Amino acid sequence: MKASDLAGFFxxxxxxxxxxxxxxxxxxxFAFAILPLSRRMGKDEKRISSFLxxxxxxxxxxxxxxxxxxxxxxxxxxxxxxxxQTPDISRLKKSLMGPYAAIGDxxxxxxxxxxxxxxxxxxxxxxxxxxxxxxxxxxxPMHLWIRLKGFIEGYRHGWQGITFIxxxxxxxxxxxxxxxxxxxxxxxxxxxxxxxxxxYSGIWIQPLVGxxxxxxxxxxxxxxxxxxxxxxxxxxxxxxxxxxxI
Numbered sequence: 001m002k003a004s005d006l007a008g009f010f011x012x013x014x015x016x017x018x019x020x021x022x023x024x025x026x027x028x029x030f031a032f033a034i035l036p037l038s039r040r041m042g043k044d045e046k047r048i049s050s051f052l053x054x055x056x057x058x059x060x061x062x063x064x065x066x067x068x069x070x071x072x073x074x075x076x077x078x079x080x081x082x083x084x085q086t087p088d089i090s091r092l093k094k095s096l097m098g099p100y101a102a103i104g105d106x107x108x109x110x111x112x113x114x115x116x117x118x119x120x121x122x123x124x125x126x127x128x129x130x131x132x133x134x135x136x137x138x139x140x141p142m143h144l145w146i147r148l149k150g151f152i153e154g155y156r157h158g159w160q161g162i163t164f165i166x167x168x169x170x171x172x173x174x175x176x177x178x179x180x181x182x183x184x185x186x187x188x189x190x191x192x193x194x195x196x197x198x199x200y201s202g203i204w205i206q207p208l209v210g211x212x213x214x215x216x217x218x219x220x221x222x223x224x225x226x227x228x229x230x231x232x233x234x235x236x237x238x239x240x241x242x243x244x245x246i
Contacts (some may be wrong), residue, residue, distance in 0.1 A: 001078065001155075004244025009074060013067045025060035033070055037077055051077075057090065061097035062104025064198060067095050072161040079158065092159065096110060100165070107170040111177040118181060122188045128180045152190065155229050182221045 016029030034055055041047045051214075076089050117137035121226060123131035146168070154161030 001074075005036065006007065006152075006155065008192055009033060009070065010067060010148065012036075013070050013151065016066045017063050024056070024058045026066065027056050027059045027064075027088045030059045030066070030070065031055045033066075035072065036079070041173040054090065058078045059093060059097060061100045062108065064147050065100040065150060066164060068150030068154045068161055069093060069100065071151040071156075072096070072158050073154075075155050075158040075161075088159075092228070097161065103165065103170050107174040107177075108143060111174040111181065112142060115177055115184065118184050118188065122184065125188070173189075182217065185217060 012033040012035075016026050016033060019028035019032070020026060021028065031052060035052075038048045038051055041051065055073075072092055073089055074094060080089070116135045120131045120135035123134050132154035147235060148159070150164055157163065
């Protein structure tokens with residue numbers, strides 16, 4: 001397949017969330033992304049209809065990893081000659097979309113995006129006008145690279161395209177990023193607390209307030225890592241603040 005054709009498939013995959021629906025989630029977006037393959041079937045309406053029905057089934061995964069699924073499906077469709085009986089393709093989509101959704105949510109939504117957002121917010125608080133670009137530079141290159149490379153490797157290796165996602169070990173990487181995020185948040189919160197303490201209590205109390213806030217945030221995160229309820233942490237923090245005010 002020509003590189004220009006593959007580029008068209010990839011660009012279409014960027015819009016997989018544009019037609020999200022509650023009945024079959026991303027199925028319309030996936031069908032739109034793979035639609036150019038139907039042109040290879042000529043004017044055989046029966047084959048085209050079967051092809052579209054096959055890819056209008058329920059589909060839902062993380063949008064940034066959908067390209068990896070699309071690449072693998074295109075490889076299988078091409079190898080099978082778009083025959084009507086292609087159970088492997090349906091099985092591939094169903095077997096990949098769940099794990100990819102969990103991995104993508106944990107890494108992109110739960111780790112990388114908070115880190116980028118907190119970093120940009122800290123820059124904005126310091127008055128830097130270019131802080132929005134920090135958000136884009138920390139977040140966009142990573143997800144665009146994984147989308148593109150996942151699509152390419154999926155097309156190259158078909159069923160084995162998952163090995164590229166596995167090689168990144170995103171769950172382990174997400175854990176390190178979450179610790180980095182909580183560290184950045186702790187430092188930013190401690191600095192803010194120090195400024196407030198300086199304004200109302202004098203410069204001598206700055207280190208104490210900063211260390212207390214930093215310790216509270218880190219202990220809260222460690223508690224959640226060990227299964228402590230975030231609601232319990234919230235109530236505990238509220239009670240502690242009220243006690244200090246008294």
